[in-house]
Amino acid sequence: MPRPSSFTVDEMRDRALRVFWRRGYGATSMGDLVSMAGLNRQAIYASFGGKRDLYLSCFERYQDTIVTPAFAPVEGPGRGLDAIRAYFAYQIDAADRLDLRGYGCFVANATAEIAPHDAAVRAHVAQHRARLTGGFAGALRQAAGSGPAGEAASVAPLAETLFVFATGLWTVARVESDGDRLRSSVGALLDMVEGRLS
Amino acid sequence: MPRPSSFTVDEMRDRALRVFWRRGYGATSMGDLVSMAGLNRQAIYASFGGKRDLYLSCFERYQDTIVTPAFAPVEGPGRGLDAIRAYFAYQIDAADRLDLRGYGCFVANATAEIAPHDAAVRAHVAQHRARLTGGFAGALRQAAGSGPAGEAASVAPLAETLFVFATGLWTVARVESDGDRLRSSVGALLDMVEGRLS
DNA sequence: CTTGTAGCAGAACAATCGTTCTGGTACTGG
DNA sequence: CCAGTACCAGAACGATTGTTCTGCTACAAG
Numbered sequence: 001m002p003r004p005s006s007f008t009v010d011e012m013r014d015r016a017l018r019v020f021w022r023r024g025y026g027a028t029s030m031g032d033l034v035s036m037a038g039l040n041r042q043a044i045y046a047s048f049g050g051k052r053d054l055y056l057s058c059f060e061r062y063q064d065t066i067v068t069p070a071f072a073p074v075e076g077p078g079r080g081l082d083a084i085r086a087y088f089a090y091q092i093d094a095a096d097r098l099d100l101r102g103y104g105c106f107v108a109n110a111t112a113e114i115a116p117h118d119a120a121v122r123a124h125v126a127q128h129r130a131r132l133t134g135g136f137a138g139a140l141r142q143a144a145g146s147g148p149a150g151e152a153a154s155v156a157p158l159a160e161t162l163f164v165f166a167t168g169l170w171t172v173a174r175v176e177s178d179g180d181r182l183r184s185s186v187g188a189l190l191d192m193v194e195g196r197l198s
Numbered sequence: 199m200p201r202p203s204s205f206t207v208d209e210m211r212d213r214a215l216r217v218f219w220r221r222g223y224g225a226t227s228m229g230d231l232v233s234m235a236g237l238n239r240q241a242i243y244a245s246f247g248g249k250r251d252l253y254l255s256c257f258e259r260y261q262d263t264i265v266t267p268a269f270a271p272v273e274g275p276g277r278g279l280d281a282i283r284a285y286f287a288y289q290i291d292a293a294d295r296l297d298l299r300g301y302g303c304f305v306a307n308a309t310a311e312i313a314p315h316d317a318a319v320r321a322h323v324a325q326h327r328a329r330l331t332g333g334f335a336g337a338l339r340q341a342a343g344s345g346p347a348g349e350a351a352s353v354a355p356l357a358e359t360l361f362v363f364a365t366g367l368w369t370v371a372r373v374e375s376d377g378d379r380l381r382s383s384v385g386a387l388l389d390m391v392e393g394r395l396s
Numbered sequence: 397c398t399t400g401t402a403g404c405a406g407a408a409c410a411a412t413c414g415t416t417c418t419g420g421t422a423c424t425g426g
Numbered sequence: 427c428c429a430g431t432a433c434c435a436g437a438a439c440g441a442t443t444g445t446t447c448t449g450c451t452a453c454a455a456g
Contacts, residue, residue, distance in 0.1 A: 026224025168366025
């Protein structure tokens with residue numbers, strides 16, 4: 001019987017995700033993944049196929065392990081403006097706590113860097129965008145109640161605005177290590193949204 | 199006497215800017231700059247030093263020829279909320295008109311892709327951020343008048359929010375060719391800001 | 397038209413990239 | 427303890443990268 005692998009496939013994805021998340025696709029070499037993430041060259045090719053396949057796998061891993069835990073409250077029952085506030089707070093806190101300052105959002109980084117030249121990445125980005133705008137729209141509708149502000153046509157542009165803001169926030173987070181500056185602009189936006197709904 | 203150059207230095211910067219703007223730093227090779235931008239290899243090294251130096255030069259060229267014309271009204275006299283609206287409209291229109299769809303903002307792209315690993319780029323990004331937040335803050339103060347909403351401490355978080363939103367808008371523009379979707383979220387945000395100030 | 401200067405195109409270069417290959421090794425089942 | 431399997435580390439490979447080098451060429455001055 002063979003020797004067992006050092007890492008499971010998901011452990012490899014987690015480790016590679018960290019490097020791609022921080023350095024992006026172009027600036028990450030296979031050598032970086034070996035030396036920084038501690039992965040085995042051969043294992044990457046055996047388990048994923050190559051660098052790009054690994055990157056795509058890390059994209060899905062990011063959605064499952066980072067986006068979903070943070071964003072699920074916005075999508076679940078009892079959601080509202082507080083759930084949206086909690087989403088932003090959760091992600092900013094996590095960056096502070098887990099030493100993820102300067103990482104930003106994997107999806108936002110991918111949108112700026114390679115989505116324009118890579119159809120598969122672009123498709124993942126579009127799916128992420130639809131998910132977040134949909135979640136925001138649902139939470140806004142819930143927060144506005146059954147009045148005129150709660151109609152779908154009314155919350156859609158607001159949800160889009162929240163998504164655009166979120167994308168910008170995580171991009172700014174790439175060069176901003178002070179979480180409080182991020183929290184300040186989040187607060188300013190959500191206070192305005194709250195005023196608009198009530 | 200020698201043969202004159204095909205391009206002036208600024209023409210070379212303009213041509214290289216287009217390629218870097220669209221493809222980013224990592225995905226742009228010197229061969230791309232030769233074949234896509236029509237530049238001469240030797241001329242690049244003679245005039246700029248190398249790939250990174252050319253990129254940095256294009257960064258400044260972008261600020262001078264793209265950011266300044268669009269953002270100057272926000273910084274000038276008589277500025278207000280309309281000037282901010284005009285800035286967003288001008289940039290979205292320019293992308294439609296000049297076939298710049300999918301380009302986004304050179305600075306936002308640089309923020310996501312390489313600012314974290316390159317101190318010189320990071321410094322340029324920080325300067326750009328200070329300029330835009332400062333301009334937004336001044337226009338907001340003007341728009342709010344001398345009431346309590348016009349105090350510096352009050353408009354600062356709002357200006358930061360506008361900058362974060364703008365960064366996100368141009369990042370989303372990398373994968374969104376429909377200018378109307380961008381205009382819609384701009385309108386939703388600025389309507390809220392207007393409500394907050396009055 | 398001649399001359400001389402510097403710009404230009406493409407070859408050549410070393411370094412680095414993603415990928416593949418090879419031998420030794422660690423581990424499980426019997 | 428033994429044997430066999432597949433994992434691991436590092437060398438090796440071709441392709442591509444940024445950069446430099448080499449003639450040739452186009453053009454302005456005389």
